[in-house]
Amino acid sequence: MKLKKDSVIERIWNGIFVENPVFVLVLGTCPTLATTTSAINAIGMGLSTTVILALANLIISALRKVIPDRMRMPAYIVVIASFVTMVDFLMAGFTPALYASLGIYIPLIVVNCIIMGRAEAYAGKMPMIPSFFDGLGMGIGFTIAIFFIASIREIVGAGTWFGMSIMPAGYVPVNIFVLAPGAFLVYAFLVAVMNKLKIGAGRRPKSEWDPTVKVCGECFSCMKIGMCDKKPEECEETPAQTIAKTKGTVAEAIAKPAEAAKTEEGKEA
């Protein structure tokens, strides 16, 4: 299907499938793992992130010509943190039970890489309408993905779905799935399945998305987001990457220790 670039539908489609933040970009790992203990938690987290993402994108895009380039990051942080504070209070007031179970992870939406990443990669340079729908699409994509993970965890780990018992009477819940290790396992196996079937994360070349491979790369899947004072296109290699490059992998270091020693001596001299 061919969609017009930056149109409303293309942006939403992009967020849900093409650049799904959880399964394709592998961003926002913390909330993905932490708030997927039950389907209802995941929906709550997903929707609050969606609202913040869409509104923050809208405001950042509206202010993109006013914000000086050097003060970009602090300005984005303030906009995002304001919306997070609002959502925090709204949830505390209207959905106290959900608020109690999500706890600390609501204010921590501020440091969710997806939001900073979209501000940097899209909303900072595009008009308001596409930016808003970009945020909306990304948020929906995030919600669907964590809802999927949470459903697996809740059904296997507790035998329930949205609190209703759905497994046959004799089913003994595998408790570990609702505990911390279950989150790691479910996410690991889903990415492995995608690698096998060449969908989602498996569709992209590994060096492009795998967070275990690189420290900081293309700016918007980078941990330095929020600190980096450069534009993505001016991004250089980080010192950590340079170290990784000069020292190579362990296997390489063992294969040619003499060479490595030589180059190091040369550097010192």
Place this chain on the structure above:
Amino acid sequence: MAIILLAVSACLINNVVLNQFLGICSFLGVSKKSDTAVGMGGALTFVLTLASLVCGILYKFLLQPFGLDYLKTIVFILVVAALVQFVEMFLKKFAKSLYDALGIYLPLITTNCAVLGVALINVQKNYDILTGTIYGFATAMGYMIAIIILAYIREKMVYNDVPKSFRGFPIVMVTSALMSIAFFGFSALK
């Protein structure tokens, strides 16, 4: 005694990465080699302890007396960002050797959710400034233990014959899951 219990609990029982999922990005990203893992752990310990101290003081003497509680998320994230910049400049100027060891990891810490998370937990649980700082230090120790163990496992994992679709991200997550199960053993310490 209560403080020691709190520290052990923050460090091992409620491990920040393996149990509370804070700071996962850097946990996965910087754990490829043991020496970088040590550097990252050291830098985080430094910043997290300092940040919980500064945020604690600000909250107690500025936000609370003026009834500005609701600004805490905004204030804390800006304080952490400014603090990291400041520490980086300070170390560069006055402690060159420390800067060489930790400097490159400092910029990676601002958006590490562990730092903001600890500052917010301190407020939520009403810790006083000293307890909050110790809690921050113990949390950072927990992070350091976890990332160093993972780094050593990953160095050995290079020689393993991992199934093709599990290479990279999935196998690291499986390793973290097993570590997380192992850390459950500490809950008997309570």
